[in-house]
Amino acid sequence: MSLTLYLHPLASFCHKVMIALEEARVPYHAVTVDFGDPTSAKQVSDQWPVGKIPLLHDEAAGRHVAETTIILEYLAQHHPGMAKLWPSEAETLLEARLWDRFFDLYVQQPMQKIVTDRIRPPGANDPHGVAEARENLQTAYGMIEARMAGREWAVGNDFSIADCAAFPGLFFAGTVEPFPASATALSAYFERLLTRPSVASVLAQAQPYFTMFPYRDAMPARFLPGS
Template sequence: MTLTLYIHPLASFCHKVLIGLYENATPFETAIVDFADPGSAASLFDQWPVGKIPVLRDSARDQTVPETSIIIDYLQAHYPGPLRLLPDDPDAMLQVRLWDRFYDLYVSVPMQKIVTDRLRPAGASDPHGVAEARATLDMAYSMIETQLQGKSWACGEDFSMADCAALPALFFGHIVQPFAPDQTRLAAYLERLLARPSVARVIAEAQPWFTYFPYHDAMPARFRAAKP
């Protein structure tokens, strides 16, 4: 297999790239990284010493491609499929890149702050940082609610890289910081994302791992994995 994607099934940023791959039925294999296993982790660090996932390895072109947006860009350039996740029109492309970054930086990052704080040992929590993260999510939700007016997807009527970023951000985000009752466009957008076959596949593959999610008990029952 030419393409290998280093992932962990519970990692939200990995979900972003998986959606892009599944949208275009791009052939690839996964290498699950267990950071608790030095040997497994070493296979990732050999490719990308930063140690962040996902990382794409393209053996045919002898290329290692890190960072989610760069991976999706790379796939479109070298392994294009029927769906262009980055539009050709320059202005439309800028909007997709903007909202891709928005979901990563202002939804995914604060969501992860809230999640990881729950994993801190007793006495080492960061309530101020968590409060800031929740405020950032509220701000982001409000902006997204406005952005979605008259749109089916993040930037219009075409599914794009911004939607790949939106799904994991909003899926985990709405669990740790629920949407406001009047954010109906935002809630409906998440449901449209969840109904998309590529997204449904990602969620189904991740579901056995959800029991390890620190906010597992707050997950909607339809997604909650049974505890062993």
């Protein structure tokens, strides 16, 4: 399988797919997309006009696949290593799908709302929307805290697609809206994610770009280059 993943090393949704590919040891070619460069951006928009990354190109099959969960489902159909990230038992698989969506919708999306508001033009900020996003993150933290009490991974006994989805959102969300001190199970889960080789690899690839992150000033020093 000849795979190309159009991505940006700082983009949290790209990290989700990158972590899964690292976990499954699926080789791929990474192409960094610069949306400030029309030629670079065109590589994505020509195939997926909404212009969102990541976007997977499977050269052997002659097709492009968009949206993170769909990309991972597609890869699971064609690569045994990726299939292991999808629980085989029906009820556990349903849980994995639920928590995959939870981390995308209720951690990554409100985090991105907060981040993008910081780089809006003067007078175009949305303080009400940001306050609502922070409240949503606190609600999500509470749910994750309850979920992770007594658990190692988000679903079942093994690292799964839910954990691939969890880390990218939690990493940046914890910077813009820190975890509550009382959320000990959430914090312990986050630390376990950090020790995963796939996560460490993706984080290392992102690190040189942290200077571009709008909340770099709030990022814990241990994650910054040279730490």
